[in-house]
Amino acid sequence: MISVTPAQKSEKEGSENIINVNNLHKTFVTGFLPYGRVSRVLWKTWPRGAKVLSNRVEAVKGLSFSVRRGEIFGLLGPNGAGKTTTLKIMMGLIFQDKGEIQLFGHKPGSLQAKKRTGFLPENPYFYDYLRAEEFLSLVAALTGIPRRERKKRIHEMLKRVGLEEAVDRPLRKYSKGMLQRIGLAQALLCDPLLVVLDEPLSGLDPVGRKEIRDIIRGLKKEGKTVLFSSHILSDVEMLCDRVAIMSKGSLRHIGSLDELLKDDSGTMEMVLNGKKEVLDELLEKWEGSGERIGEKARFITESAEEKDRLLKKALEKGLSLESLAPRRSSLEEIFMSKTGTIDEKRSGESQSKKKDEKEE
Amino acid sequence: MRKISAIAVNTFREAIRNKILYALLFFAVALIMASIVVARLSLHEEIRVIEDLGLAATSLFSVLIAVFVGVNLVYKELERKTVFFIIPKPIYRWEFLWGKLIGTSLTLAVLVGFMALVFFGVLMIMGGAVRVVLLKAIWLYYVEVLVISTVALFFSSFSSPFLSGLFTILVFVVGRLTPDIEMFIPRMGDEWLKTFTQAVMYCIPDLNLFNVSGALVAGEWVSIHGEFVTWLYVGKATAYGLIYGGIVMFLAMVVFRRRDFV
Numbered sequence: 217m218i219s220v221t222p223a224q225k226s227e228k229e230g231s232e233n234i235i236n237v238n239n240l241h242k243t244f245v246t247g248f249l250p251y252g253r254v255s256r257v258l259w260k261t262w263p264r265g266a267k268v269l270s271n272r273v274e275a276v277k278g279l280s281f282s283v284r285r286g287e288i289f290g291l292l293g294p295n296g297a298g299k300t301t302t303l304k305i306m307m308g309l310i311f312q313d314k315g316e317i318q319l320f321g322h323k324p325g326s327l328q329a330k331k332r333t334g335f336l337p338e339n340p341y342f343y344d345y346l347r348a349e350e351f352l353s354l355v356a357a358l359t360g361i362p363r364r365e366r367k368k369r370i371h372e373m374l375k376r377v378g379l380e381e382a383v384d385r386p387l388r389k390y391s392k393g394m395l396q397r398i399g400l401a402q403a404l405l406c407d408p409l410l411v412v413l414d415e416p417l418s419g420l421d422p423v424g425r426k427e428i429r430d431i432i433r434g435l436k437k438e439g440k441t442v443l444f445s446s447h448i449l450s451d452v453e454m455l456c457d458r459v460a461i462m463s464k465g466s467l468r469h470i471g472s473l474d475e476l477l478k479d480d481s482g483t484m485e486m487v488l489n490g491k492k493e494v495l496d497e498l499l500e501k502w503e504g505s506g507e508r509i510g511e512k513a514r515f516i517t518e519s520a521e522e523k524d525r526l527l528k529k530a531l532e533k534g535l536s537l538e539s540l541a542p543r544r545s546s547l548e549e550i551f552m553s554k555t556g557t558i559d560e561k562r563s564g565e566s567q568s569k570k571k572d573e574k575e576e
Numbered sequence: 577m578r579k580i581s582a583i584a585v586n587t588f589r590e591a592i593r594n595k596i597l598y599a600l601l602f603f604a605v606a607l608i609m610a611s612i613v614v615a616r617l618s619l620h621e622e623i624r625v626i627e628d629l630g631l632a633a634t635s636l637f638s639v640l641i642a643v644f645v646g647v648n649l650v651y652k653e654l655e656r657k658t659v660f661f662i663i664p665k666p667i668y669r670w671e672f673l674w675g676k677l678i679g680t681s682l683t684l685a686v687l688v689g690f691m692a693l694v695f696f697g698v699l700m701i702m703g704g705a706v707r708v709v710l711l712k713a714i715w716l717y718y719v720e721v722l723v724i725s726t727v728a729l730f731f732s733s734f735s736s737p738f739l740s741g742l743f744t745i746l747v748f749v750v751g752r753l754t755p756d757i758e759m760f761i762p763r764m765g766d767e768w769l770k771t772f773t774q775a776v777m778y779c780i781p782d783l784n785l786f787n788v789s790g791a792l793v794a795g796e797w798v799s800i801h802g803e804f805v806t807w808l809y810v811g812k813a814t815a816y817g818l819i820y821g822g823i824v825m826f827l828a829m830v831v832f833r834r835r836d837f838v
Contacts, residue, residue: 244838307664310836330666337660343586345593357582358665402661 234410234441235283235306240315242276242301275301277465279315283443288436290452291445293462294555299445300338302462303414307335319410331360334403338414338445340395344388348379348398351387352405359406369405377401378427393424400431411435413444417451429455449547463555476550483543484523486515490535498533502526512538579667580675587679591645592686600644601687604637608695612702623704624801630695631710631789631800635717638688639748642721645683646728647740649676650832659837670829673729677825680725688718709804713789716810719817720786724748726821727781730828734835750776751783755791781820785813 245259258265259272276298283289291299304310306317308325319329342351352370361369374380377397382390390398396416403411416432417425425448432455435442446452452459452473459476461469469476487509488495495513499506504522506515517523527537591597611629615622650673653659662672692714696706727747731740750757757777764770784791788809789800798804805813 244836304660304837307660309660309663310838311834327666327668330664333664335661335664337657339657340661341657342661343590343658345590346586350589354582354586355665358579358662358667360579360666399661406666 232284233282234285234320235443236316236318237279237281237302237306238316240276240279240302240305240317241313242274242298242305242310243313244273244275246271246273275465276305276312279462279465279467281460281467281470283441284458285441286436286439287457288432288442288444288455290456290459291443291462292447292449292452292459292551293445294447296464297462297555298465299462300414301465303335303412303443303445306412307333331406332409334406334408334411336396336399336403336411336413336416339419340399342387342395342398342402345386347386348374348383348401351398352401355402355405361406373401373405376404377431392419393421396420396424396428400428404435408440410441410443413442415446416444417446417448425451449551453547461551461554468554469550473547477547482519484517484540485543486517486523486526486530486540487538488513488515488530488535489538490530490533494533494535498529498535516543580671580678583662583667583672583675584678584682587649587676588682588686591679591683596644597641597683597687600637600641601690604633604691605694607633607637608691608698612698615702622702623699626699626702626704627710627800628789630698631713631717634688634691634695634714635720635787637691638684638717638721639724641687642680642684642725643728643741643744643748645680646725647732647737647744649680649729650732651737651740654837663837669832673733673825673829673832677726677729680729681722684721684725685718688714688721707800709800712804712807712810713800716786716788716813719814720783723781723783723786723817723821723824726824726828730824730831733828733831747780748783751781752787754780754782754784782816785816 279298279302291302293299301310305312306319306324308330317324320332322329343354346354349370352373353366356366356370371380374383377400379394379397379401382394387395387398396419400413400416403413413432416428420428429451432442432444444455456473458470458472460467488498489512492511495508499508499513502515504516504518504526506513515526517526523540527540530537608630611626611633614629615625618625650659653662663669696710699706699710724744724747728740728744731743735743754777757773761770761773761777764773788798788805791798793805793809796803
């Protein structure tokens, strides 16, 4: 049992937002001038020369969002969207150029923020010459867990992440899934109020993913706040209360999953059952979209009138109604449209089409 | 302090589980043992040859080990991305650096101690004795490798192991040649070159302070075979080494404080 400090207690009762990100900017400079301040001055005063000496990559551009207490918040985005950069700034691993981040009202990288936060990096790699127990002992010492509590806490944690059997094995003999679990154990060992996980589900098999998902759900039940980045949409859909979708360093959308998936366009999905030839005839005559699925047919109607018209026709022809439901866009479709992937794909296709026409 | 010692113990554990270190240690021990063969070739000077060769081997391999361990200290953490889980823990960045340095000092103490034991063993087998001057000489070599490991740590806090290794060895060579270079400065024709060399020599540690056998100290010829330096000298040289190392560590801390871990 971990005692709650007065500061933690007041935090529990206090402000609603655990993380506040405000107008965050980060540009990476590579090449001969890797050092931020020097290169920033040069880019301002002599951009032509700076261009020759270095390259600039804008990883995060004016990002703002907040994470509320007790929620599971997903940071979504394709590779290169700026998710890991944002998380690294939060963890004090890199420094922002502009803007502000606050964790529990403190600056990232400050001891006050670090004490309350557990972090699992992307593709975690730990000291492979250590055994699980040695490794967690090191983590316990770094997080200030009293010596007399360490052994008990380590064993409880190893049990929680399902690594009791591998306790004596050096970490270099661990599989990817086991490393992810020991990574989660080191993040949770100090019983943090906020857990930040960078791609916690990537590279895991379905069983491993379910186990990690269950642990994340358990954290929410304990009242902890979880922020995680991912591009595995099904997991995000299963876990998150709210999501932020990022693309090319900017925020494209933020909101609850229900809001995001809610479709208010009136589009309905109707599944009809009946004789094969009657279904085929209706599909052929129907001007909207529809398809055969085995012995049934699925139709998409765009408006209430269209739906009524189709239903009337179907009943007249002796078909039976199997189901009628509002059509929800999948998270994948939303993700693709918000991140501009669909538009880019379409413009790419149209460009190649134009090129083909030109060649002809 | 507990956090620094946790990192130090882990650094020590990592070093002693590194096989390359054992290979270096093996060569050091082999060279010390080889002094028996070389000593037999000398006429009635066996002990003298064993003492000189033993000390030289201890010094050379301690420096090589200090460079090898030092340049990898920070770089390995970055390359293997272990820094991504260490830095977000409730520790200051400077605590991490000091933990690494103390761990390395501990490793070097064990290794230099081991080489010294082998050296003393060989010496005693050949009929020699472990004299206080030898202990003084070995202590000075240990302080020298501490200085070198801070230099290596400083370079490794912002550059690759190859460059860090190169710079550190350069500092070692120039540092050992300090009296020769200082003697040469007045003879330099160009004023700018003179000033530049003098400025460089202010930055480079005077490692000759730790390598006193067979050198002039305050106008007196000192050697482990004759009159050697006093404990006061050893104390002063140790203080110089610790102050120099402290300054270099401060610079490393400044570089490390605002470094982005990409």
